[in-house]
Each structure stands twice: as C-alpha cells, then as structure tokens.
Amino acid sequence: MNDEILKEKEELKPSISFIEQFIIEDLKAGKNEGKIITRFPPEPNGYLHIGHAKAICLDFGMAQKHGGKCNLRFDDTNPVKEDVEYIDSIKEDIHWLGFDWEDREYYASDYFGNLYNFAIELIQKGLAYVDDQPADLISSQKGTPSQPGIESPFRDRMADLNIELFGRMNKGEFEEGSHVLRAKVDMNSPNMHMRDPIIYRIIKSPHHRTGSKWNVYPMYDFAHGQSDYFEGVTHSLCTLEFEVHRPLYDWFIDHLKTDDYRPRQIEFNRLNLTYTMMSKRKLLELVQEGKVSGWDDPRMPTLCGLRRRGYTPESIKRFVDLIGYTKVEAINDVSLLEHAIREDLNIRSPRVFGVLNPLKVIITNYEEGKVENVELINNPEDEKMGKRLVPFCREVYIEQDDFLEIPLHKFFRLAPGMEVRLKGAYIIKCEGFKKNESTGAVEEVYCTYDPDTRSGGNISEKKVKGTLHWVSARHAVDAEVRLYDRLFNHEDPAGSKCDDYRTLLNPDSLKVLTGCKVEPSLGSAKPLDKFQFQRLGYFCVDYDSKPAKLVFNRTVQLKDTWAKLNK
C-alpha cells in the first residue's frame, strides 16, 4: 500500500532533463569540487526574446537548484554590431523574469588582455599565424564540407614574424581586412570549424567598453570557450548549432588549461514557436521597416513585447518548463504558451466589465435617473480579492455579438422575446429593437427587467441560459482596445521556402477598437495592470494609456466554445 503511494508520488515528480541528469552525475562524481557554475552569454546586439528565456531559465535555474551560481556575461567581441542600449534592456528583461546575477556582471571584453596573451602563446608554440590573404581567398581555400581545404601560403611563417605582424595589427598599422590571425589546426578536418579558423581580425571602430584601446578583436569562437574557462564555468549550456564548435573550444582549452578543469558544454534545442520567428536579424528588420511599432510591439516574441502584451514572468517560466529541453529541433504550438498565460491570469487577475463593440440596451420599465450599485465578485478563483460595486441604470451597453435579430440554434443570448441575466443585476427580456433603415444595423434594443430577479436576492427562482456582461451607459468610461492576433499567417515563417517572409505577415495582426466602454472602476488603471474582461479575455493596460484616455491590449482571448460552435 505504501509502495503504491510512493509510486504515485514518483509519477507526479516532473521528469529531469538530460542536461540536469548530466549535471547531477557530475556533481555526484565530485567534479569541480561538487560545484556548479553556469552563465548566460547574450550578445548585446538586440533585445531578448522568449527563446532566450528558455536559456535563461536553464542557466539560472540549474545553478539555483543545485546550489551554484550563474554569471551574466555579455559576449561583446564585435564593436560594430553592439550597443549599450541593448545591455540595459537585457539586464532589465532578466530581472523581470526573476533572475539575478548579483555582482557577477561580466563582459568578454574583460578578457581581451588574457585572450591577446593566449594568442601570442599560440603563435610562439607555432599554433597560430598571421594570414595576409584577403577574405574571399581565405574562404575559398577553406573548401566545402565534403572537400578538404588548401593550406595558406602563410601557414608556416616564423613565430617571430607572426608576433611582430600581430603586434602591428593591433597598433593599427594595417587596414581592416588586410590581415587576420588564424589558429593552425587542420585544413583537412571534416569539421569546417577546425580548418584554421580565424581567431583575430582588425576592427577599427571603437568598442563600447574598451574604446579605442584595441585594433584587433577576437572572434566569438576564440572568446567564448575561454571566457567560460576564465570564469570557472562548469557547465556551459548552449543551443544545438554550437555542437560542431565544441571540438574547437576543446582544442583551445587543451592549450590553455593547467589542470584537469574544463567547462563541459551541453547543447539543447532552441525554442521555436508557431506563427512567429526568433531570428534577431529578422526581428530587427520588422522594427526598422515599421512592420511593428518597435521591439516591444505586443505582437513580437521579445520579452519586452510579451510584457507589454500582458504576459507575466511566471507564465513564461511555466511555458518553458512545459516544453522541456531535448536534442530534437522542435516547433512549439503557441496554444501552449496561451494556455500558460490563461492559467496564470485566471488565478491572479480581477474580473471587470468591458464592452468592446457597444450596443445600447434601454430597460423601458426601469426608473429614469435611478442608480443601483450592484455588488460583484472580483475573482471567483480567489475570495481574498474581494468585491466591488458597479453602477447600474436604465441604459446599459452590451456586446453587439450578444444580440441577434434572429437567434441561431443554441444561441443563449439576447434576441427578441429571449431572456438573459445581466450579470450581477437583473434578468431582462427583449421586447424590441431599433434598426437603422439605410445600414441595417441594430442601434438600440428595448428590454424590460424583472425586479424580483436581482442578483443576491432570493425572491425569484427564475433561471436563464445566458448571462451577459454590461456597462452602465451613464457611468461608462471610454477606452481604446488593441486586439492582437498572430504576427504571421504561416505556421513556420522562418522554415517556409518562401523567399520573403514579409509576404507571410498577417495583415490583421492588429485591430484597434475605439469607443469601447469599460466600467468606471478602471478609470484609475495604470500601465501593465491586468484584468479579465469578463467573457472576453485578459487585457493589460498599455504604456500609451492615460487616465483621460485608457488603452488596453488584449493579451489572450478566453476560450470560446460558442465561437467554436459557429465555425
């Protein structure tokens, strides 16, 4: 019996990723004195997206869970592409997710001196040389994945000359592109990265941290693995495409290490989401071409975009948890992300009334000028969130979708002769409506109410099938509501064979509604405040919102079985 309970508990335990299994094995084996140090190494050349969140959760999460530390290290080896603007946003986004690197904010540029000395050392050992050939020649000599490369004529230059030339490169005596430093590895390797990779190039633009101190900068491959080594990183977690770089990193570390410590690199699959893409380059293009309003456009998969859309850090972490880490290149369904945010917001967000497409209802037998404050529960999932009063009077707005001249099968809302409850108030019956002769649009609906049916009272036993949200016409606050849909119509825009992903953009990804009516309690809502507009979805106050002019972003719709029925 006990065994059964134990077994059940075992099954409830979330499974451990292959990466964590490796980590646990290493820890148990006493490697690195049983310590774990990881790092998150972004390049400051763009904003973080949800794919980075997956890496952040792993890097910080593993360290946290196993009593270690995670460093933040900016991989800033290319001054022409990088900018401090990005550094600030990256730090903000990591903190927003709930992770902290304390005082361990490092930069690859911190190690330029060490790296330079290491390069000299390699030259002295005859393991690196200055190549005077132009880029296109070097690249053609590299061969192809199926054909071996050709050795450079400068490959066997004397060490002294190499040192002299490398020194002059760094002094700025040569033009960009005229010389590079290459590691002497193996031009016949089946692994392209081992074919005498370029490890230093001349760049004369100033660096955001080191200014104009250097005229040569290490390539990523020459900086990344060594930076991990300098920091004492034990587990270097990265995405699948770096698998083929690993032998090169190992080659460098072999020539650098003084004992048996070396970082262990483990690769996992990157995060892909349906109907969007993660390429920083393409996201930048969308921003620059004005296809979206900025990096934080709520349709963007960036963390700042998701934040503005109304996503919570918890929901993102939960999502990352659900998709897991494997070695299979996968594409994740957005509906899982949407599930994660609904699940989170269902518990924490207060319910309110907001009418997106207002239709006026006049309750003909309700006293003119009378106002009743009806009591509504803020969140049925959490009693502690209390109740609020909402004004009710003779004229209210309901959703246009909630009225039909001729009811459809299984339509439980308002139509001539039908009864519905106005949530928290009374049951009303539709007696008639006014139609605009020329447009055919319904302009007003006339109803009567049953005074015995007020919510909370128990005079009437009357039951109705439908319950509508509403806003008192006299007390309503105007709002703008931005409805978002998927950015692309194609499930996998990055993977499609289409030559221009721009043609795959969803033209209806943004719909702006004005003249929406929301309940008066929302008048004081502040940017990033989150609500459930009852029966509609979750909404978040936008940065553009002002007390006089409210703006809401729709985070995600509520599940809508009626809409599904009508498909």
Added chain:
RNA sequence: UGUCCCGUGGUGUAAUUGGCAACACGUCUGAUUCUGGAUCAGAAGAGUUCAGGUUCGAGACCUGACGGGACAACCA
C-alpha cells in the same frame, strides 16, 4: 559525395537506464456554472520511421537503410 546531431499520438515531452508506451497542450463528449471562462468526469488518438540482429523480453543496445537538422561569416 563529407562530418556531426536527431527520428515516440496532431503538437511538445516521459518511460526508474531492457519488463508489454505515460503526461501536458490541442480535439471531442457529458456534468456543473449568474463568465458558453474556470472546475469535474470521460473519450478518441501512437505500438515508438523502416528492415534485420542481440535477448526469455527492445522505444531503449548493435548493423544497415530512409527521413529531418546543423556545419563552408574577418557574425554570435
């Protein structure tokens, strides 16, 4: 034509390291509900790419095919 990685319901992941495939999302029923939400109960859906082999026994191991991905930036 090369090297490396990978191949489990529609999607994403599991399977205590060899013991007759589990979970989540999605889909579909039904119950319930003053949110057509949430909740609850249930259903359908893979025999693990294929073919051999090892074994009493294979999704796990071996071999080979097939399929997918990565790699040829003075990017990271």
